[in-house]
Amino acid sequence: MDTIRDEEKALHIVMFPWLAFGHMIPYLELAKLIAQKGHQVSYVSTPRNIQRLPKLPPNVAPLIKFVSLPLPKVDNLPENAEATTDIPYDVVPHLKNAFDKLEQPLTHFLQSSNADWILHDFVPFWLGSVAPQLGIKCVFFSIFTPPFMGFMGPGSVLLGNDPVRTKPEDFLVSPSWVPFKTTVAYRYFEIIKIMDILSDNNDSGFSDAYRFCSSIKNSEFILIRGCTEFEPEWFQVIQNIHNKLVLPAGQLLSTEFEGGDENNTWWWMKEWLDKKPNGTVVYVAFGSEAKPSQEEVNEIALGLEKSNLPFFWVLRVRRGPTDKVVLQLPEGFEERTKVRGVVCTEWAPQMKILSHVAVGGFLTHAGWTSVVEAVQHEKPLVLLTCLADQGINARMLEEKKMGYSVPRDERDGSFTSDMVAHSIRLVMVEEEGRIYRDNIKNMKDLFVNPERQDRYVTSLLDHLRIIP
Template sequence: MDADPSSSPLRVVVVPWLAFGHLLPYLELSERLAERGHSVTYVSTPRNLARLPPVRPAAAPRVDLVALPLPRVDGLPDGAESTNDISYGERKFHWKAFDGLAAPFAEFLAAACAHEATRPHWIIADCFHHWTASAALDHKVPLAMLQPTAASIAAAPRPPSVHPDPDASVAEQPAAAARAVPRYEREGHAVFITGHGASSGGMSGIQRFILTKDRCTVAAMRSCIEWEPETFPLAETVLGKPVIPLGLLPPSADGARRAAAQGAEHATVQWLDAQPPDSVIYVALGSEVPLRVEQVHEMAFGLELAGTRFLWALRKPSGAADDDSADMLPPGFEDSTSGRGLVTTGWVPQMSILAHAAVGGFLTHCGRNSLVESLLFGHPLVMLPIYGDQGPNARQMEAKLVGLQVARNEDDGSFDRHGVSSAVRAVMVDEEARRGFVAGAAKMQAVVADTDLHGRYIDEFVEHLRSYAAASANAAN
């Protein structure tokens, strides 16, 4: 029989969703587990694995990268393995290819479970991986479903079902937002529930979530009570599963330094070198859902009206002909903001930018990675959430006085240049308002940058895994 998992190193299989906002924190988790002596098998597709940063030397001997080829699907471009590689219209093909990983994963797990020396003690997977959870159940391997935040879970009015009420409203999480959930966000949530697979490969997002949840042993959460004290205690009740906090998985100190060093010669960083301290607002709304051309134009006019320095990492908007910024931006915009603004459409070294002394604020969509990375450096926020957990994240940060949301139309989510300008000026120019936001960001920075806190959460997470694994082994005997 295998050694007692309550005392020996664990063998853990990690299976992230095919988006870099998931792939990277899962790698961080894998490295932290490996540095504690545990063996981690990190499973993804070949091109996604090739694009990951190198595993830290201290962890590398115990992290095994396993590639499962993404099945070819008509309509999905060759090499489109991550969500960064596809357009909105190609999502249904990406989901279909993702579901095609079920059989190779089942084969991989069966082979691993054929010998006690390689049988995993745990699988950690995203909430979309119902087929991973099914394979784990078949082989009696416990699975932890990883959730990004308690705010979005606690926003649910009741534990969801496989056949939820399409007219159910989304309840506001207690004491965590300054205003009710707007209609456009409720409607986006309804699409997640009742999409009938139109954009998710034949199965709605909530169905994937429920099937994974029902088959998992516990839920792990990239959060902790110190980060969201109002909502974290509610998550276990809503999910109906034990919830184990992981902490925030901020980039490790050496990883952050390595990323900053690698990006030091990038043109954006060189441009920042010529700007005064705390004078630039960094603008980046992620790569998953680009803005429409008219929204990009309103954003541009808002930055122009605000009169502040800005560095804008702009993704090609829907309706733009190519990656030339001249096609995306209003005519004459770059000339009128020359000297105080820089727009770039390619890859940027975000950690290097956020670490730069010239950056004094961040206009963000409030994805979890961007929030953690920004607050690692204590930047106040201008917030423009787009979808998913970004709305709850933004309301949470606004309630903590970390920043301000751009004013939106409550029905359709539209915004204009005046809303952008007003929010940017409040965070970057208005001295009294800025002092308050900087103070709020500093409080959250203290949580994000507390390495002892997050190390303790990883240690406690491991002890939970040991306990459950040992109980599972005893039950099997």
């Protein structure tokens, strides 16, 4: 652990992520890096989420305090639902409604916290009026990638005050405020799925666009998960459109503390992987939130079968116990593929699986934590987007030839099993796809560089000290 110089004051930083594991985990990784520098962190979330977070390593545990705020009850939110992974997609607005009701208990905690700063996510738009009254300064810490932040545009566009974007088709092209040539844009089937989050007419009462803009407006500066060496032009776009200082947080690699009992789940998985030749297994997983449709599951399954490659598929058959749509595998699929394939419907240790030498490719939704973990372990990407920012992530990965997207119908997003099989074999086996395998390895240093990551955290802390 780094020590703070005598003339420097140890900071107390509060971290307040949105209730999704794709947000909570990067926040926790940054908390560890800040604590390693000798600063105190209060990590605020709900009781069940805190219990589900990875264990802290002993060297930082004394400086990271978990602050547990019970999630207020609201109508239409199931019992014990405290994260997006616990509920179907259409129930997420009710989770945001409950999250907004944390304003009072969070304020109560902040009043006695003696905190210097709060690093917060895009959802709590109300923090801008709460924290400054208590002498606490705000930083908007975005886990969304710089291309997504840049593509979405300035506040006037996000809030609909500028008629640049009035229909889904307006999101299919590079916007005017991006001064360089790029293919980064949504495809029709991707944007049509998420138009609801851009509208105020949702059950939470506030659009994600409004939350996003308010969080940026009320922050001293913007901190973004990303690397200026990897995407410098996008950092500049964000600074231009928001007229604020923008700092990189680094890619925030997932780290695991190995202390305690080994999870028995991993041992049978490792035993299975150990029997497969190096680089032959395709790992399939779509994160903690994304859930394919039944039709998509059918095509993915048959595509894996047609690929003739071993596969390890982590399949979430439902989003929480109240999800009435339970996914099924095609009839006879498991029997036909039982020698060379595994379908796991429970939690699986993704980092351990990706690190195994038998795994040669990753069929993923392009969620950024999964992307970072894939690059960390040099696994080329086959992309099949599902939600939110994933389409923008996929375009950037395509541009940099780090991943190949399964060909799909532009209007409805449908795809065939033949396309799944073709895409997997292209990226993992065919000579034509060697560029994807090579580029993942070439990009690794931009993602996995401890010195660069340390430099980003040091720069962040320097700014937190000097801003009055």
